[in-house]
Amino acid sequence: MRSDPADYELIAPGNLQAVVSLLADEPGQWLPIAGGTDVMVQYAAGKLPARKLISIWNLPELRAIEISPEEIRIGAGCSYTELREHNVIAQEFPLLASAARWTGGIANQNRGTLGGNIVNASPAADSLPALLVYEAELILVSRRGERRVPYVDFHTDYKKMKLGPEELIRAICLGRRFSNYLHYARKVGARDAQAISKVCVAALGRLRGGVTGSVIDDVRIALGSVAPVPLRLTEVERIAKGKPVEPELVQWTRKMTSAAIQPIDDIRSTARYRSVVAGNLVAEFLQQLRGSGKTV
Amino acid sequence: MSHSFEYRGKDDRGKCELSLTVNGKPATVRVFPMERLLDVLRGELGLTGTKEGCGEGECGSCSVLMNGELVNSCLIPALQAADTNLTTIEGLAEGPQLSALQAAFLECGGAQCGICTPGMILASCHLLNKKPEPSLEDIREGLSGNLCRCTGYMQIFEAVVQALRRRAIA
Numbered sequence: 001m002r003s004d005p006a007d008y009e010l011i012a013p014g015n016l017q018a019v020v021s022l023l024a025d026e027p028g029q030w031l032p033i034a035g036g037t038d039v040m041v042q043y044a045a046g047k048l049p050a051r052k053l054i055s056i057w058n059l060p061e062l063r064a065i066e067i068s069p070e071e072i073r074i075g076a077g078c079s080y081t082e083l084r085e086h087n088v089i090a091q092e093f094p095l096l097a098s099a100a101r102w103t104g105g106i107a108n109q110n111r112g113t114l115g116g117n118i119v120n121a122s123p124a125a126d127s128l129p130a131l132l133v134y135e136a137e138l139i140l141v142s143r144r145g146e147r148r149v150p151y152v153d154f155h156t157d158y159k160k161m162k163l164g165p166e167e168l169i170r171a172i173c174l175g176r177r178f179s180n181y182l183h184y185a186r187k188v189g190a191r192d193a194q195a196i197s198k199v200c201v202a203a204l205g206r207l208r209g210g211v212t213g214s215v216i217d218d219v220r221i222a223l224g225s226v227a228p229v230p231l232r233l234t235e236v237e238r239i240a241k242g243k244p245v246e247p248e249l250v251q252w253t254r255k256m257t258s259a260a261i262q263p264i265d266d267i268r269s270t271a272r273y274r275s276v277v278a279g280n281l282v283a284e285f286l287q288q289l290r291g292s293g294k295t296v
Numbered sequence: 297m298s299h300s301f302e303y304r305g306k307d308d309r310g311k312c313e314l315s316l317t318v319n320g321k322p323a324t325v326r327v328f329p330m331e332r333l334l335d336v337l338r339g340e341l342g343l344t345g346t347k348e349g350c351g352e353g354e355c356g357s358c359s360v361l362m363n364g365e366l367v368n369s370c371l372i373p374a375l376q377a378a379d380t381n382l383t384t385i386e387g388l389a390e391g392p393q394l395s396a397l398q399a400a401f402l403e404c405g406g407a408q409c410g411i412c413t414p415g416m417i418l419a420s421c422h423l424l425n426k427k428p429e430p431s432l433e434d435i436r437e438g439l440s441g442n443l444c445r446c447t448g449y450m451q452i453f454e455a456v457v458q459a460l461r462r463r464a465i466a
Binding site for chain 2: 002003005006008009010011012033035036037040041043044045053055057058081104105106107108110111191192193194
């Protein structure tokens with residue numbers, strides 16, 4: 001059943017101060033809406049529980065991308081198009097640029113925002129594995145001020161997150177320290193555009209031992225669509241570190257990956273398919289890493 | 297209540313008065329702030345060239361340009377379109393003179409049932425504005441958010457190439 005617009009309130013205060021002030025005075029009463037690519041879909045289906053919405057689209061405080069020598073700070077209200085078109089993101093954080101390119105089509109990329117993707121908290125969101133491997137930190141803002149938290153444990157369970165009812169994500173920070181890593185990303189879905197992933201992976205790796213070195217110096221692997229939250233495979237990473245990329249390690253990692261995830265059967269795929277494909281993708285990543293020449 | 301964000305002329309039913317520029321002309325509408333831009337265009341402004349397909353941002357039939365950016369008008373609440381500049385399919389032809397893209401879609405069989413066509417043409421328009429000399433891969437990506445169940449897409453890609461060729465000659 002389609003929603004009746006007469007039943008809904010929407011306001012647009014136009015600046016961040018006014019938004020966080022209202023969220024503080026009436027916590028949990030107002031649902032922030034940015035580009036609407038998730039909220040308006042629920043609304044169209046008559047499944048939006050909130051009746052009062054507050055627009056944060058185009059708030060200048062949420063749109064900036066700031067670069068310092070140490071990090072890039074991406075405003076939570078930046079669209080996928082802005083992520084795709086940004087030089088530093090394209091060059092130093094290609095996993096995020098790829099995820100932005102895979103999300104929806106051009107029209108949705110013009111409206112969907114990185115902050116919105118995080119709070120919508122879909123385990124299938126393509127950008128979240130990238131944030132995990134880059135060890136992103138989030139700046140949360142409320143009327144009381146800002147706090148900075150690691151993204152890694154922000155999502156605690158399916159659609160659950162450590163965000164107060166009076167808080168907004170203000171920015172996403174990525175450290176600029178991955179230039180000599182292999183950046184690997186794959187999405188497996190029915191088609192590139194407008195298809196939610198069956199499995200997606202983002203991974204970073206670096207070898208040691210000179211240009212022909214094959215010992216894993218550092219590795220980070222994260223998967224989407226295989227658990228209630230985007231998952232970083234920390235145990236697999238820990239054991240792979242310091243070992244040479246040999247067929248036995250690849251084989252072992254493939255098995256460990258399938259064991260570490262909790263995929264489900266749903267409209268897009270099956271648990272069995274996801275489990276096999278996730279293992280294959282991690283194996284493919286390690287094989288690429290072996291020949292990559294990315295060494296310390 | 298300490299907060300007041302009243303809309304211009306908000307009435308007791310909750311409707312508000314919004315100003316927009318549509319196809320170069322100023323327009324004022326009285327609508328609910330959560331009304332979909334798609335319904336404002338079709339219902340309030342009578343611009344029925346913009347089509348509703350899925351109504352959930354999957355198919356691109358309702359694509360329009362908002363401040364030059366391609367958007368799905370089914371996902372835009374009216375309030376977020378206030379004071380923006382919109383281009384719909386009705387804004388492309390000049391009088392009886394079709395735009396190069398419109399003419400090319402006709403010539404190449406890029407339009408069959410016609411439901412996806414306005415969105416396809418606006419997505420093509422957006423692509424050519426951003427990338428005046430797109431590759432075939434760029435064209436495929438630029439139109440990847442617009443679904444067509446008739447043509448199989450090849451005639452649509454051909455139409456965009458044809459419009460480019462025409463422009464190069466002109």
